[in-house]
Amino acid sequence: MDTQKYDFSISTLGPCKVPSPIKLSNVEGDFIANYVTENEFIRYRVDTTMDEVVGPSKRSELLEKAGPREKIYFNPSHVHAAIVTCGGLCPGINDVVRAVVRCLWNRYGVQRISGIRFGFKGFLPDYNFNIQPLDPDFVDDCHKSGGSILGTSRGGGNRVIEIADAIEQLNINVIFIVGGDGTQRGSLEIAEEIERRGLKISVVGIPKTVDNDLSFIQKSFGFDTAVVKATESVGAAHMEAHSQINGIGLVKLMGRESGFIATHTAIASHETNFVLIPEVPFELDGPNGFLEHLKKRLERRHHAVIVVAEGAGQDLMQSAGGTDDSGNRKLSDIGVFLRDRMQEYFKSIDMHINLKYIDPSYQIRSAPAAPIDSIYCERLGNNAVHAAMAGKTKLIMGLVHNKFVHLPINVVISKRNYVDPEGSLWRDTLDATGQPILMVNDREAFMQNSIKKSNSKK
Missing domain, CATH: 3.40.50.460 (Phosphofructokinase domain)
Known part of the structure; x- marks a missing residue:
């Protein structure tokens, strides 16, 4: 049983003051889907012994539930979003890209969405890759194919200053980074550099490792x-x-x-x-x-x-x-x-x-996602968008005890998951x-x- 203490606090860019364009409910029993509040959490540890006393818990000990908030941080009409896929191939990458684009466009009205080509190298000027504009029509059928519609590559994530320069020059407000352990280490370093510059940019990681070896999350998509x-x-x-x-x-x-x-x-x-x-x-x-x-x-x-x-x-x-x-x-x-x-x-x-x-x-690795993974990818992508629009940053989307939650990147990459x-x-x-x-x-x-x-x- 894991008894180590972890700090599950999630970084935010500031207070949420913008009414969400997604019209939901805060009332139980009205048959309208509900918003998620900032006071909804789950426990990481569920194992216990007969005489153990559990709670009360500190905020840092609890996992923040994912989902749409009633108030968001960004004004959707001002948002320029980007998505990048890194590392090796894995079933479900295109399903995630599709879900992110459709949720941004159809649910929040964000219509400036850029696909970064071929991983982190797509940010670097010496590779000279074009930006791929994304919309629901472009991604409509991409889930039927394996691979990555944006292309992918290994490496490049250590060139943090140049990547942050590119993100700043492109006026990106939210960026979704799809990748495994090494990619998410790069994501954290990029987010920290962005923070040092005083920029209000949300960095949200979506975990991709077919080996299922990222810690804390229940499983990785494609597994x-x-x-x-x-x-x-x-x-x-x-x-x-x-x-x-x-x-x-x-x-x-x-x-x-x-x-x-x-x-x-x-x-x-x-x-x-x-x-x-x-x-x-x-x-x-x-x-x-x-x-x-x-x-x-x-x-x-x-x-x-x-x-x-x-x-x-x-x-x-x-x-x-x-x-x-x-x-x-x-x-x-x-x-x-x-x-x-x-x-x-x-x-x-x-x-x-x-x-x-x-x-x-x-x-x-190159196979299209099976239906069970397609469902998972759709929900991961949607919840990643909700987190970004609420100004959450330096986090990874995860499934823990069958609940979608926000996990700090630094905690997830602190150790690997083993049999x-x-x-x-x-x-x-x-x-x-x-x-x-x-x-x-x-x-x-x-x-x-x-x-x-x-x-x-x-």
């Missing part, structure tokens, strides 16, 4: 679609494996540091026998190593399906070294490594196998696969080393 598509790949791998003599289907999925896609896919598919994720170390060789357990599986059932997250087993390979344009550590290819090691191992023991390796990562090897998700994954709890040979030494590492972090 459910990724699991749907990944499950289809596992189904194909199972069919290939089941149809061969000692068939092995190996599927590599996204998950640089967190194994959420791999674990959810294994549970959803009902056809996965081993899941390898970054959070749970494993050994290849020895009596309790992965290869020995795979051999026993083949001897017993004559086929096996393995799902591996891209960040798993990095300690088993030579480091790729360096970082990519987003600042992420470059990974060695665990999929190819496992494929080759399995072939070598079974050849060495003279055991016939038929191995099929599938890496569907880019097909998954807990001692938690219920991994436990259910082990139940789904039937794999050993730990595939290491000296379990006692491994456990003692893990406890030492855990204690050193406290």
Whole structure:
């Protein structure tokens, strides 16, 4: 249970004095949707014990509910809004862009909306990308396609002064930045530079990470679609494996540091026998190593399906070294490594196998959003607009306990979200696969080393 204290206070540009053009109600029972007031919150922590006393709570301990306010900060007729999409592709980006544009235009009457092309680089003069004017007609059908209608790129977010210069020169009042952990770090630095200049510009982040590794938010958009598509790949791998003599289907999925896609896919598919994720170390060789357990599986059932997250087993390979344009550590290819090691191992023991390796990562990332993600993206985009028009800034939209809330960027990027090897998700994954709890040979030494590492972090 997370007992650390966080400050969930949200920055604002000033008092809201402009009547909202969205006509709602403050009365219960009149069948008219209600405004959200500044006194509506939810608790972050829901876990408790029998004798724990909870409350009263300080404002900083509570999450501010998202939604339209009765009074807003900006006069809609004066607003120039912009939206930028950064980082890798993810199902649902276009759904978010569409929702933001339509809410600004149709609900608030904002008719100056600019799409920044190809991520943060679209702000930088040396790239010379044109600004894309946006309106409901332009975005009307974009949700039917994958990718980003605005284009995307990694990097550029560290050139904070130049980006702030461009935002100021374009007379932008509100900017929506769609991206993951690295992008949102850049968003915060940009917002702080804007603040230093005394400019009244709202910076709202919309979290995009298909790996679902941003902390505090319940899930990232595109994650459910990724699991749907990944499950289809596992189904194909199972069919290939089941149809061969000692068939092995190996599927590599996204998950640089967190194994959420791999674990959810294994549970959803009902056809996965081993899941390898970054959070749970494993050994290849020895009596309790992965290869020995795979051999026993083949001897017993004559086929096996393995799902591996891209960040798993990095300690088993030579480091790729360096970082990519987003600042992420470059990974060695665990999929190819496992494929080759399995072939070598079974050849060495003279055991016939038929191995099929599938890496569907880019097909998954570029897919259009499934309906469940389309719903989520629409609501994320709408609530992001409501927050910006109310003068909220330096925040990320999030879903927490099934409620849309405002989260401070600095809190969300303070740590990553990981699969807990001692938690219920991994436990259910082990139940789904039937794999050993730990595939290491000296379990006692491994456990003692893990406890030492855990204690050193406290």
